[in-house]
Amino acid sequence: MLASWYAGVYSSVIKSENLSNLISQSLTCQTKSVKNSDEFVAFITDQGMASKLLSALCSNQTLNRQYGKVTVQWSHNEQEIIQYVGKGIADLALVKENVMLAFAAETTYRYQTVAQYKDYSTYLISLKEKPKLTKQYLWGKRLGLLDYPSSRSGHIVPKGLLNELGISEANMDIVYVNSHEALRDLLATGSVDIISSFWKDIDDQRFSANYITPIKTKVSGSKWYLKMETQNTDLICEIQKTLLQLSSKTQSDYYSQLQLIPNHCQLPLNAKIPVPDEK
The missing domain is CATH 3.40.190.10 (Periplasmic binding protein-like II)
Structure with a gap:
């Protein structure tokens, strides 16, 4: 039922996608690996977070080594959520859990939960x-x-x-x-x-x-999902650190209460780790 329902420095880019004439909004930056053709795509539903997220990702050393470009895409449109998450285009996505369940994206595209906001x-x-x-x-x-x-x-x-x-x-x-x-x-x-x-x-x-x-x-609060097609431990650790840094600087009551999902990363002492059976 859910599936059918959902059925340079930094440059701001407004670009048209071939998705029923939808207008997609995104921010893009070039990393230091200018010859690298791989692009890291983040999809979120909060436009206010886009520039801060892009800045943090583009200054990250691990992403600069592994990718040539970083794009942060934002939209509330159902068709774009389907395109970027339901079809596995996004490498990093901030969406509700029901979206992932609707498209079985966690198993199909190997999305892994790396952080979540409180219920x-x-x-x-x-x-x-x-x-x-x-x-x-x-x-x-x-x-x-x-x-x-x-x-x-x-x-x-x-x-x-x-x-x-x-x-x-x-x-x-x-x-x-x-x-x-x-x-x-x-x-x-x-x-x-x-x-x-x-x-x-x-x-x-x-x-x-x-x-x-x-x-x-x-x-249930929104969750951050990272596509893990390989055992890219450096990437998942750096993404978690980046998200934690952003949460510590935000003025939002909701976005400041970020909980990292336990893994083998060396996390800061003040990182909030949820109890496994808490939710």
Whole structure:
């Protein structure tokens, strides 16, 4: 079901791909190995992370030895997720676990989990009252959602709730935007009655924690997957170190809570390693 659903310095490049006239956005850099034709491709869904990730990857000695070019691609489009992850084009991918499961990409292309973000809860958030998870309450409400179906908290979970309650989208006034921050802006200005998102500490400055209702707890966080066609230990260790460095510098509550998956790398003492049976 999931498969059918999903069915120089640095130069910014906007390029057209032959994917139903989709527009792909990417950042590319040349490594020191100018005669090396191999390209390292990273695929993410967060545009704000792209330039920082590219900078870190392009300055990495191991990638400079093994590859001639590094490209960071970003998109929320389902068809591009299928292209880069479902068809194994991406060497490094930040996606939800259900994407990998949908295409059996871990076994088909030998993707290996190298890091993950913490599980979180999905909430209905209101401005003036505590939302109720009932058909009577939600019927006719103005609901703010994310416009990309790969988002668990902003699309999949709330859509699942509506389906469980037997509420047709025709009976809801749904407003779609392209970021969680935009959802918060809609709610703060009264453009919608409720939104579906995660809750972060800073939200207390704009909204009341008394007016949030959990839809689902323990929603699995995004994971970093590295394609390991060979036993390239140097690469996996350097990727983990790079991701850990990025997480330590980010201002995001979510992206700062990175957990590295145990392996034989010599990791920093402060690296967060999840307990195997924790999830």
